[in-house]
Amino acid sequence: MLEPPGWESRIPRWLRPRAALWLGGRVGRLVLHGAGELVRVQIFDRSMTLAAQSFTSIFPLLIMLAAVLGPHYRSRLTGLLHLPADSERLLQEALSGSHSNAFGLAGSVIVILSATGLSRALVRSYLVVWTVEQKPAGAAATGRQIGTVLVLVVFLLFARVLGWLASLLPAPHVSGLLVSFVADCSLAILLPWLLLGGRAPRGPLLAGGVVFGLLMIAVRGGEAIYLPRALKSSTDKYGTIGLTFTYIGWLYVLSFCLLLAAIIGGIVSREFFTRVPADEP
Template sequence: MPEPAGLRARIPRRLRPRAALILGSNAGRLVLAGLGELVRVQIFDRAMTLAAQAFTSIFPLLISLAALLEPAWRERLASLLRLRGPSEDLLQDALSGSPSNAFGLAGMLIVILSATGLSRALVRAYRVVWTVEHKPAGAAATGRQIGTVLALVVFSLGARLLGWVASLLPAPHVFGVLVSLLADVTLAILLPWLLLGAGAPRGPLLTGGLAFGLMMIGVRAAGAVWLPRALQSSTDRYGTIGLAFTYIGWLYVLSFCLLLSAVIGGMLAGGPAARR
């Protein structure tokens, strides 16, 4: 990342005095450090990798789980996930012609093991963001990776269930936001702790988790408005492939927020940028 002096040399001469004041302030230095961290961790590329891995990991697990259930329970699962319209049709198409006895526990195990690619991508991302030298290996690391994938599936189901419980309380909107905040903070702390174990730095871990939870308040509100319309529009225009790309786009937003919160946690709680 260029130093402030190098940046000033590239700024038009008439704007340099004002730029010098901005870049020389505490806020300016913080912004420069933050931009430098985003470049260092390659946040855009890593977010896309995580989004693609999540799409090919979480969705097959949910579909395989539904395949093991009776039709009545499949409908309850779709209702719990709030699948409507094209999303519910996609689930039914994936399960049509595939009786549950053709997909047993062995098939479920294969899907789980294949889904650990997402866990490995998360390990690489967190190690780069927080400059963690220790690389988990061995059977324990594999167990942590599988546990992470299962935790994501449980979170996908549990978050919806908690949202339903919050809707029954006296102030559903307030409790809904609080429940979602708690769930998001817990997830953002749990993921790196599961993957890195003792190698996860406590300060960035907790600060990043809180940053992710606060960030997701706005993201969830925007997604509640945008995502259903985008899913319907993309399905009407491009069919199933449009639906898939819309989900990947949404997963990219979530992955970007997860990595950005980890960067913020590192900057505010002793990460590499904070030590500069």
């Protein structure tokens, strides 16, 4: 009887039960380890905290920029947020009378400093996920927190620019997927590096970035279909306040993916890329 093609055909018959047992045990151990990490990190609670902090940190910055940069940026903001027509009109009317003097220097500083609440929540999450003992402190840590929020805002603003650049490349759909993947990986690596500096473990950092990029391939596909419809439905049922519920729900999904990627990155790095020291004689 001919052996079926594949890697298992190269394993001696007497070793196949042992190989299957070893593989099943390894996979089972990884699954149990991953489930334990999800419980230890309290991923559901932390994801909701990050979602709420993202909403109250990033949106005020976007509105401040809309007031400062003028009407051209306001149209880009409404397009970035995928707002329905009624909500877009309300936002335009609310911002039409605003200008840079509406915030002022002191108001802008307060908005930026308030936005660091998201950075602090991310720091607490990464410290728990990767069991980093020493928390960053001092003026340098505050500067890193402010820089992290600004990086997130810049990433949101230039997401469409990346899509436009991808459309100029051969095979636009494949190029767009690759560009988004690289951008998402870079963001997931850059955020903890900015927040933790040298305290961020290199292996989990890189592995988590790749995992986040892979997760976002599926999430972005769902975003294009789900988010506009959900925003329209919530606006029709609950008015403009329904947008808040939808955005926080979507930010929860993104926060969950970010933490999940960090957890998986830590497990993968520890299980497959950490060298076990040889026993001393």
